[in-house]
Every structure is written in C-alpha cells, then in structure tokens.
Amino acid sequence: MRVLLIEDNRADALLIRTMLSEAPGDALDLEWVERLAAGLQRCAEGGIQVALLDLSLPDSQGLETLARLRVHAPDVPIVVLTGLEDEALGLKALQEGAQDYLAKGQVGSALLARSLRYAVERKRAEEERAQLIREQAARAEAEAARQRLAFLAEASAMLASSLEYETTLHRVARLVVPSLADYCVIDLVEQDGQVRRVEVAHVDPTREQLLLEELRSYQPGSGSNSPVARVLRSGEPELFPDIPDWLVEAAAQDAAHAELVRALGARSAIIVPLIARGHTLGAITFTAAESGRRYGPSELALAVDLAHRCALAIDNAHLYRQLEQNLRTRDDFLASASHDLKTPLTTIKGYAQLVQRQVARAGLPDASRLIEGLEKIDAATTRMAILIDELLDVARLQMGQPLPLDRHATDLVALARQAAAEHEHTTERHQLRVEAAVVELVGLWDEVRLERVLGNLLDNAIKYSPEGGKVTVCVAQQGPWAVLQVRDQGIGIPAADLPRIFERFQRGGNVIGRIAGTGIGLAGARKIVEQHGGQIAIESQEGVGTIVTVRLPLALEPAGSRQ
Numbered sequence: 001m002r003v004l005l006i007e008d009n010r011a012d013a014l015l016i017r018t019m020l021s022e023a024p025g026d027a028l029d030l031e032w033v034e035r036l037a038a039g040l041q042r043c044a045e046g047g048i049q050v051a052l053l054d055l056s057l058p059d060s061q062g063l064e065t066l067a068r069l070r071v072h073a074p075d076v077p078i079v080v081l082t083g084l085e086d087e088a089l090g091l092k093a094l095q096e097g098a099q100d101y102l103a104k105g106q107v108g109s110a111l112l113a114r115s116l117r118y119a120v121e122r123k124r125a126e127e128e129r130a131q132l133i134r135e136q137a138a139r140a141e142a143e144a145a146r147q148r149l150a151f152l153a154e155a156s157a158m159l160a161s162s163l164e165y166e167t168t169l170h171r172v173a174r175l176v177v178p179s180l181a182d183y184c185v186i187d188l189v190e191q192d193g194q195v196r197r198v199e200v201a202h203v204d205p206t207r208e209q210l211l212l213e214e215l216r217s218y219q220p221g222s223g224s225n226s227p228v229a230r231v232l233r234s235g236e237p238e239l240f241p242d243i244p245d246w247l248v249e250a251a252a253q254d255a256a257h258a259e260l261v262r263a264l265g266a267r268s269a270i271i272v273p274l275i276a277r278g279h280t281l282g283a284i285t286f287t288a289a290e291s292g293r294r295y296g297p298s299e300l301a302l303a304v305d306l307a308h309r310c311a312l313a314i315d316n317a318h319l320y321r322q323l324e325q326n327l328r329t330r331d332d333f334l335a336s337a338s339h340d341l342k343t344p345l346t347t348i349k350g351y352a353q354l355v356q357r358q359v360a361r362a363g364l365p366d367a368s369r370l371i372e373g374l375e376k377i378d379a380a381t382t383r384m385a386i387l388i389d390e391l392l393d394v395a396r397l398q399m400g401q402p403l404p405l406d407r408h409a410t411d412l413v414a415l416a417r418q419a420a421a422e423h424e425h426t427t428e429r430h431q432l433r434v435e436a437a438v439v440e441l442v443g444l445w446d447e448v449r450l451e452r453v454l455g456n457l458l459d460n461a462i463k464y465s466p467e468g469g470k471v472t473v474c475v476a477q478q479g480p481w482a483v484l485q486v487r488d489q490g491i492g493i494p495a496a497d498l499p500r501i502f503e504r505f506q507r508g509g510n511v512i513g514r515i516a517g518t519g520i521g522l523a524g525a526r527k528i529v530e531q532h533g534g535q536i537a538i539e540s541q542e543g544v545g546t547i548v549t550v551r552l553p554l555a556l557e558p559a560g561s562r563q
Contacts (some may be wrong), residue, residue, distance in 0.1 A: 016052065177202065193229070472487045536548065
C-alpha cells in the first residue's frame with residue numbers, strides 16, 4: 001500500500017516511517033513531502049492509496065488543509081495525524097471527510113497501520129455504495145422514462161382516435177387523472193379572448209360536475225394575475241412544488257375561492273399552456289392532493305410534452321370541424337348551382353330542337369347546314385347537362401345521400417350502340433366500334449345513369465387519344481354478370497396514378513396542363529356502378545392504351561339493398 005505523508009516536521013516524519021516499517025501485516029510503502037502543494041502534485045500523478053495529513057503546514061493551516069486536499073484528490077482517503085489533541089477539531093475533520101483522526105502522541109505502529117488500512121477499505125466501501133446508488137438511480141430513471149414514453153404513446157393513440165372537439169377535451173382530462181394528478185382543470189381561450197373553463201376531472205367522479213360548476217364561478221380573467229392567466233399570457237409553464245397558504249391567498253379571487261382551493265387539498269401543482277401553430281389555445285392545470293405527489297422538473301417535462309400533444313389534438317379537432325362546415329357549405333352551393341344551371345340548359349335544348357323542326361318543315365336552301373348546327377347545339381347542351389348531373393351526384397354523395405336509381409328493363413347492347421353512334425359525330429380521327437357477343441343483354445338498371453357512365457368512358461377514350469385510333473366497346477355476358485368494356489389506344493395512365501384514378505378530382509399526371517378535365521367523371525361512374533351492385537376496374541399502360549371494365553348484375557340485389 002502506497003502511503004503519502006504530508007508533514008513539515010522531519011523528526012515526526014522519520015518516526016512515522018519507522019512505525020510503519022515495524023507495523024504487522026502487508027508492507028506500507030511511505031512517500032514523504034513537506035508542503036501541501038507538493039502533496040497535491042503527487043496525488044495528481046496517481047498511485048497514492050491513502051494520505052497521512054498534518055493540519056499545520058507552512059503553506060496551509062487547519063481544516064482548510066483537509067478541504068483543499070479533498071477537492072484536488074477526491075478519490076484518496078485521508079487520515080489526519082496532528083499534534084493537536086482537540087476532540088472538537090477531530091470530530092469536525094471527520095465531518096469534513098477525513099476517514100480517521102489521530103493524535104501523534106497517542107498512536108503506535110499497529111494503530112497507525114490499522115487506521116490506514118481501514119481508511120482505504122472504508123473509502124472503497126463508500127465508493128461501491130455510491131456506485132450501487134447510482135446504478136439503482138439509473139435503473140429507476142430508466143424505468144420512469146419507459147413509463148413516461150409508454151404513457152405518452154398511449155396518450156397519442158387515445159387523442160388520435162377521435163376528431164370530435166368535445167370528445168378530445170374529455171379524453172385529455174381523463175388522461176391526466178389519475179395518472180398524473182388527483183384533479184385537473186382545462187381552460188380554453190375563446191375567439192373574443194375570454195377564458196372559459198370547459199373540463200374538470202377528479203379522482204372521485206361523483207365530485208366532477210359539482211366541482212366544474214364551482215370552479216366556473218372563478219374563471220381566470222385574461223387581465224388578472226392568477227397563475228392560469230399568467231401562463232396564458234406568457235405561454236410558459238409554471239411549477240409549484242408546494243402550495244403554502246400564502247400562495248392560496250394570493251391566487252384566490254376572494255375568500256370563498258380560497259376556501260374552495262383549501263377544501264380540495266391542493267399540495268402541488270403544474271400549469272402548462274396548450275399551444276398549437278404558435279397560438280395559445282388554453283391551459284391545463286395539474287393538481288396533486290390526496291395522493292401526496294410532489295411535482296418536480298421531471299413531472300413538469302412530462303406535463304409539457306403531454307400538453308403539446310393535447311394542443312395538437314384539440315387544434316386538429318377544431319380544424320376538422322371547420323373543414324366539415326366548409327364542405328357542407330361547398331356541397332350546398334354545388335347542389336344549388338347544379339340545379340339552377342339545368343334550367344337555362346333545358347331551355348336552350350328545347351329551343352334548338354324546336355328551331356330544328358321548323359327549319360326542316362320550311363325547306364330552306366341551307367336547311368342541312370342549319371340543322372347540322374342545331375344538332376351540335378343540342379349535343380353540346382346534352383353534354384353540359386350530363387356534366388351538371390355528375391356535379392349534382394357528387395354533391396349528393398358528399399352530403400351522404402345515396403343516388404336515387406330509376407330501375408327498369410334496359411338493353412345494354414342497344415345502349416352501347418346508341419352511345420357509340422352519338423360520340424362518332426364528335427370526332428373525325430377515331431373509329432368507334434361495338435362488339436357484342438349477344439344480340440341483346442337486358443337488366444333492371446337505371447338507363448339514364450348508365451348512359452352517363454358509358455358516355456363518360458367514351459368521352460375519356462376519345463379525349464385521351466389525341467392522335468386518334470380505334471375505340472372499341474365490348475358487351476358480353478359472363479354468368480350472372482353483364483360485362484361492358486371500353487378500350488382505347490391512347491396515352492394511358494401512369495402506374496403511380498392508377499390506385500387513385502377513381503377518386504374525386506384525381507387525374508393522371510401525364511395529362512394535367514395538357515388536356516382539360518375535371519377529374520369527377522370516373523368517380524361518379526364508380527358510384528353509379530357500385531349502387532347497381534356492380535364493379536368497375538381499370539387497366540392501363542402509359543403510351544399503349546386503357547381498358548375500363550364494368551360488371552353489372554343481371555338480377556336485382558336483395559330487396560334490402562335496392563336504391
């Protein structure tokens with residue numbers, strides 16, 4: 001064992017060396033320095049296992065000597081060996097960190113050696129105990145961190161499970177109690193800047209409603225100096241590890257309010273702001289009472305994290321409600337506008353047909369050209385009416401209303417031939433052909449809406465084949481299904497866009513900005529087909545062409561599913 005003696009008296013140093021050489025047990029290797037500065041330097045070099053220290057040195061006196069050595073060599077155990085026989089000084093030295101205190105005139109070789117060895121063992125035991133405490137604290141902190149993460153994960157899942165504003169607020173309060181608080185209060189800032197107390201949760205559910213009514217009588221005014229009002233103004237949380245009575249008096253609005261807080265038994269509290277997108281939405285107050293919790297920095301960090309997630313959930317619920325209102329307004333407008341637009345179109349179509357008949361009867365020289373122009377006006381108004389009907393159907397579906405179907409016997413073969421003939425007049429670069437495996441294929445369907453589906457598919461086939469080519473309509477029966485296919489040799493649809501092509505306002509990325517379109521035709525076609533109990537699918541390869549397949553049941557669905 002390497003012992004460092006810090007002693008300015010040469011005779012005492014020689015005596016101590018002799019005593020240690022005569023001591024029983026393992027050898028004690030002594031190094032001697034006369035000044036504290038030299039001792040500090042030697043300890044810094046390492047290898048010293050214990051220091052034997054005189055408190056009276058040329059460069060340091062008294063307990064300051066011990067303190068300086070402990071600061072510079074905290075891992076080296078110290079035995080004080082002094083000529084001062086002062087019990088009070090010895091007790092003070094032990095309190096200041098010395099392992100032992102010995103008087104020079106009262107110590108022998110055996111006692112001195114035993115004290116040095118004991119000092120080393122005691123220091124080692126202290127270090128092992130400190131290490132064990134650190135390990136236990138680290139394990140406890142790791143477990144607490146795991147529990148915090150698990151709690152926040154559960155909180156996030158619960159908050160994300162609803163977009164209802166009131167439900168979200170209720171769940172926020174239930175998250176806090178009893179996991180983090182014995183009772184909590186949620187205050188929100190209204191659009192006019194007023195603070196409204198909206199939710200209270202208590203470990204005793206029977207007290208919640210009464211507590212909410214009582215606390216609503218003491219809303220934190222935006223201009224007051226209450227803790228909640230301060231948090232709402234500053235956007236910074238406040239921690240109250242303890243709630244002394246003077247704090248209750250200072251925060252209360254009146255004597256009755258102070259009595260209410262005392263009756264609730266508040267012992268510790270945290271107030272955190274609810275902030276989302278840079279706006280303070282409100283605040284949550286966490287209060288510990290019966291449980292005896294005492295909040296500190298770790299609880300404050302958890303409360304701030306939870307409040308951030310709660311604020312996002314509340315903000316999302318608020319945005320969702322605004323979005324719903326905006327969508328209802330839009331759908332109401334869409335339905336109204338679609339209905340109003342059909343009236344002048346019907347008038348235009350009626351007058352075009354009337355003039356067409358009059359021109360035909362009058363036998364005018366340019367009758368054929370006039371009739372052709374009127375037919376184009378009639379066809380254009382028909383297409384506009386179909387588009388308006390699509391918009392009207394979209395509005396109905398957006399509002400949750402099913403499409404009313406007028407089912408009657410409809411021949412799909414005749415419908416396909418009629419639609420192909422009408423569309424052939426709209427193009428000079430396409431060849432439209434109908435291939436029917438049967439003479440007729442009759443089912444109970446809504447003829448007008450199937451005309452719209454087929455018209456939309458043919459419009460797309462022609463529009464998205466700008467270079468022309470063949471457009472083929474195939475009609476066949478497959479068991480209980482009527483199958484209709486429309487094939488083109490057009491530009492096709494990018495593979496990445498196919499999964500969304502039947503969604504409203506979705507179009508292939510290769511046509512946006514090049515070919516006009518609304519993106520509602522296929523969405524409406526799918527709804528019509530599905531309400532008939534059918535299916536619609538699309539296959540496409542960019543640069544090759546597209547095939548759209550419609551399958552319709554030949555028999556009616558069960559009565560409960562009819563529309």
